Amino acid sequence: MNPSTLEKPPLQKPTAPQSSAAPPPRAIAPQVHPADEVRLIAWARAFIYVWAVAWFLLISADPDLWGHIHFGQSIVEQGAVHQTNPYSYTAEGYRWINHEWLMEVIFYGIYQVADSTGLILAKLLLSLHIIHLLSGLHFARTRNVTVYLALFLLAIPAMSAGFMTRPHLATFLFLTWMVVALHKFFDGNQRVLRWLPLLFLGWVNSHGGVVAGLGIFGLIVFIEVVRGWNSGERAPRLLAATFAACCLAVLVNPYGYRLWVFFYESLGQERIITEWLPVPLWSADFIQYKILAALFVLSWFLPTKKRIWEIVVLTVALVYGFKHQRHTVLAVILLLPYLSMQYGHTLAKLDVRTHYMRLSHHFHWAAQAVMLTFMIFFLINRGQQFADNHYKIWVEASIYPTYAADFMQANGLDGNVAVPFDWGEYWLWKFPDSKISIDGRFRTAYPQRIIDLNRAFAEGRPEGRKLLTEFPTDLVLTARHEAAHRTMEHQPGWVKIYQGPISKLFVRTSEPPHPAWQRFLAGDLIDPGRTPPYAFPG
Known part of the structure; x- marks a missing residue:
């Protein structure tokens, strides 16, 4: 038999000799050492916090700050809130619904102890606490540093204009606490709901933005109850019970139900005030907010899981943000957890960590030195502006008489x-x-x-x-x-x-x-x- 007519066996790839040596680096994705990852995330968060200081350290006086301190002093001295308006000759004796009384007392207390310097520092600490909570929520869900830096570099300027020294800072804080609690709840931690009635008790006595908070929470509860109506899930029932408790909590205020009658009668009326004007669509104003809104729309097409309540609530929040400038901050606070999860998971491969760790330690030190230089520059720049006015709030003669x-x-x-x-x-x-x-x-x-x-x-x-x-x-x-x-x-x-x-x-x-x-x-x-x-x- 002619050997050439025999069927040849299929060709096989030569087997690599067994060796204890690790495969070449290109054969697997580079791994990030936990310590290196923690260090890089810490640097990224530090940079964002300094970025926040640079944007939130606004020292111009808000037009109503004098009144807030004065009213807080009056409440402390008389031991009760005013029921009528004693400061105006055109409306003397007219009822006064002071929904900001608790924050005014706090402002007065801070001013008595640390002057307007204390008010600036208190505002700065509050804003950093908000950024800290939202940053923690991001890294609890995704370790993507690239997405974190991109989103927060946009979000902080978008929020900064609203961070004047005013009682509405309480709404920003309470909303953030509520958002973090609800996201933790939907991530599996049901115990966090127990704090929400107490949160709304503080909110209703601090600022009228409690209306937005209760409306957002109520919309989420409605959507979840309808979605889980026939499923027998425990979570929607727990949400509904907590919302009912929050509705009772907001009645605990100096005016009782009359406060909510006032909100109902007042909020639907026109307000010719700058912060209640719409965001101009065809200009570069509010550009960071517009980019975040575009990212939200783009996220609809990402191959990721989405919660129905998030899409509905964020759509409503963005519409109100475009309708009234003062609501842009609320919309951004609501947007950040959603965007960080959507883009953090979608762009998991587009992460600076794995590429950064391939580089030499000398490059790491150089990069950290550059970041530190920028951080020091931001702090010195803002600190100099602060020092120029003797670390006090700025009362500009071009704005005030x-x-x-x-x-x-x-x-x-x-x-x-x-x-x-x-x-x-x-x-x-x-x-x-x-x-x-x-x-x-x-x-x-x-x-x-x-x-x-x-x-x-x-x-x-x-x-x-x-x-x-x-x-x-x-x-x-x-x-x-x-x-x-x-x-x-x-x-x-x-x-x-x-x-x-x-x-x-x-x-x-x-x-x-x-x-x-x-x-x-x-x-x-x-x-x-x-x-x-x-x-x-x-």
């Missing part, structure tokens, strides 16, 4: 003062013996007629003159960006006694004339001619 207030104090003037909306609480702090026409408490302390009347006056409309004829207005303070700044120059029965960089002060000459008019005619009014302090309270 500090020169006019100095003139009033130098001449010992007081009386009922018609003021621009944003200056009301600054003025009542500077002149506690005077009363004002309007301030930032808005519908919590003023009827709609008075709000509309002050707005008409500021806009120079004829009906606004009723503020001068129907109420005992003694002085008028005008802002250069309002029409009243010009119309008062020609107002019968009034004369200008002072003009500063951004304001004018007018006094009544018609019956009953203010005593300052005679002093003005006699040349007895003096202009201090000094620069008011920029440090809070100004």
Whole structure:
């Protein structure tokens, strides 16, 4: 038989000789040593925390900060919240629903101990705590450093504009606590729900944003109860019971059910305030928020599991964020846990850790030195701005009527003062013996007629003159960006006694004339001619 006609056996790959040596690095994915991973995550988190300090260390005074401290002091001294408005001559005796009373007491306490420096540091610690909680939630679900850095580098600037020293910081904090608790619950930890009624008890006494919190929680409960109606799951029933307990908790406040009647009547009405305006769509404003919203829409097409309640709640939150600028921060807090899980799992292979660990230790040290340099630069830059104002909140003379207030104090003037909306609480702090026409408490302390009347006056409309004829207005303070700044120059029965960089002060000459008019005619009014302090309270 011809050997060439025999069927040849199939070719086999030569077997590699057995060896105890490890396979070449390219044969398997590089492994990250646990200690190296912990170190890299720690560096990433430290960088994000410093990034947060750079963005959240805003030192400009909020228009209502003076009032919050003043009201907190009043609550402490009288041992109760005000039931009516004692600070305005246009709405004296009108009911006052102070839904921020607890935060105002806290603000007053911090201010008494550490001045406005303490308020800035307290705000900074609160914001870092929020970032810390959201960072912890990210790394509890995915170790992806790349996604973490990308999302938080976008989210922090998107949130920063809302982090003024105001009671709404409480809503940011309580919302974060609620979000973290709910995500832990859906990840299997059912015990965290026991804290939610206590959370809502604190929330309802700190800020009106509790309405958003209860609405978000209620929507989640509704979706989960409907989804698990026939499944017999225990989780939806537990959620519903907890929500019922939270609804009872929010009735424990100085006003009881009347607080919720006020919320119902007030929140549906129009608010002509900057933070309640919509986000402009076709501009670079709020660009980080818009990118995060685009990432949410893109996530719909990712091959990952999604919870129905997350899609519904986040869609609603984003719509409200675009509808009202003040809601963008709430939307970002809700977005971060969802986006970090979706993109962390989808882009698991696109992670800096495995590539970074291949590099030499010398490169690691160099990279860490660069990060440390940037972190030090951010801290020095913000610290220098803080130091320039002696570590106090900044009261800018280009925003607030500090020169006019100095003139009033130098001449010992007081009386009922018609003021621009944003200056009301600054003025009542500077002149506690005077009363004002309007301030930032808005519908919590003023009827709609008075709000509309002050707005008409500021806009120079004829009906606004009723503020001068129907109420005992003694002085008028005008802002250069309002029409009243010009119309008062020609107002019968009034004369200008002072003009500063951004304001004018007018006094009544018609019956009953203010005593300052005679002093003005006699040349007895003096202009201090000094620069008011920029440090809070100004």
